[in-house]
Amino acid sequence: xxxxxxxxxxxxxxxxGPRIFNFxxxxxxxxxxxxxxxxxLVGWTQSDDGTAHYAPxxxxxxxxxxxxxxxxxxxxxxxxxDIFLVIIRGPGALDRTRNVKKGGRATMDAIWGLTEITPxxxxxxxxLARFALSKDMALQRQGAxxxxxxxxxxxxxxxxxxxxxxxxxxxxxxxxxxxxxxFFPQVAEDTATIKAPVESINSAFAALxxxxxxxxx
Numbered sequence: 249x250x251x252x253x254x255x256x257x258x259x260x261x262x263x264x265g266p267r268i269f270n271f272x273x274x275x276x277x278x279x280x281x282x283x284x285x286x287x288x289l290v291g292w293t294q295s296d297d298g299t300a301h302y303a304p305x306x307x308x309x310x311x312x313x314x315x316x317x318x319x320x321x322x323x324x325x326x327x328x329x330d331i332f333l334v335i336i337r338g339p340g341a342l343d344r345t346r347n348v349k350k351g352g353r354a355t356m357d358a359i360w361g362l363t364e365i366t367p368x369x370x371x372x373x374x375x376l377a378r379f380a381l382s383k384d385m386a387l388q389r390q391g392a393x394x395x396x397x398x399x400x401x402x403x404x405x406x407x408x409x410x411x412x413x414x415x416x417x418x419x420x421x422x423x424x425x426x427x428x429x430x431f432f433p434q435v436a437e438d439t440a441t442i443k444a445p446v447e448s449i450n451s452a453f454a455a456l457x458x459x460x461x462x463x464x465x
Contacts, residue, residue, distance in 0.1 A: 257387040259339075260331055261380040267342055268330045269381065279383045279393070286381040290396070302394055304401040308377050319419040323409070328373040329430055331380075335373075336362065336431070364435045365427040367413070371405035 266273040275281045291306030307313040311324035333341045362369075375398050376387075384391035389399040412420035428435040 257376055257379055260376055264334055264339055265380045268327050282381055283383040290378040290381045302396045304404050308381060309374055323370050323423050327377050331376050332369055332373045364432050365424055367406050367409035370409055371402050374405050375402050
């Protein structure tokens with residue numbers, strides 16, 4: 249599993265990162281360049297006392313980030329969709345102008361038996377996007393250079409998506425609807441199921457409290 253994770257993360261960064269994120273390949277290959285130009289995208293922020301850290305809910309997660317957390321655009325950045333597209337349909341899917349239709353040979357979603365989007369798929373795509381843009385050389389539980397806690401952030405995303413879906417939060421139901429419409433259009437809008445554990449992490453869920461509920465049909 250660790251080898252597979254390493255292969256996927258390395259392939260996304262080295263072979264496909266410049267296309268997914270629209271950066272020059274030569275510059276993107278440099279860890280120093282990524283730190284200089286991409287660190288804020290993956291959550292780098294500096295406190296008033298000069299200390300820096302990486303926030304888990306960062307610009308690369310949002311569609312058209314507007315400078316603040318937005319529950320209506322989180323996990324909808326095109327790069328996240330492209331990363332999952334590459335994982336389940338192969339690099340050639342990007343060559344087909346990001347057409348998500350399956351080709352002639354078996355794709356990973358068919359091999360794995362995927363029929364709808366799961367919280368883990370979205371959370372994994374978010375982590376891979378952050379790693380690809382970071383200065384870290386290898387995807388580990390904690391980044392050797394950035395000290396990003398990738399494992400903890402993965403579980404934070406997983407809990408956000410799982411708990412909010414179970415509570416029928418409108419914004420999160422929309423996230424799943426949009427991802428399913430992109431990859432699995434045969435899935436009905438209101439029938440997606442969630443099969444993922446709820447981890448015990450307490451952060452970044454205040455915005456959901458004001459989100460409207462959708463009544464069950």
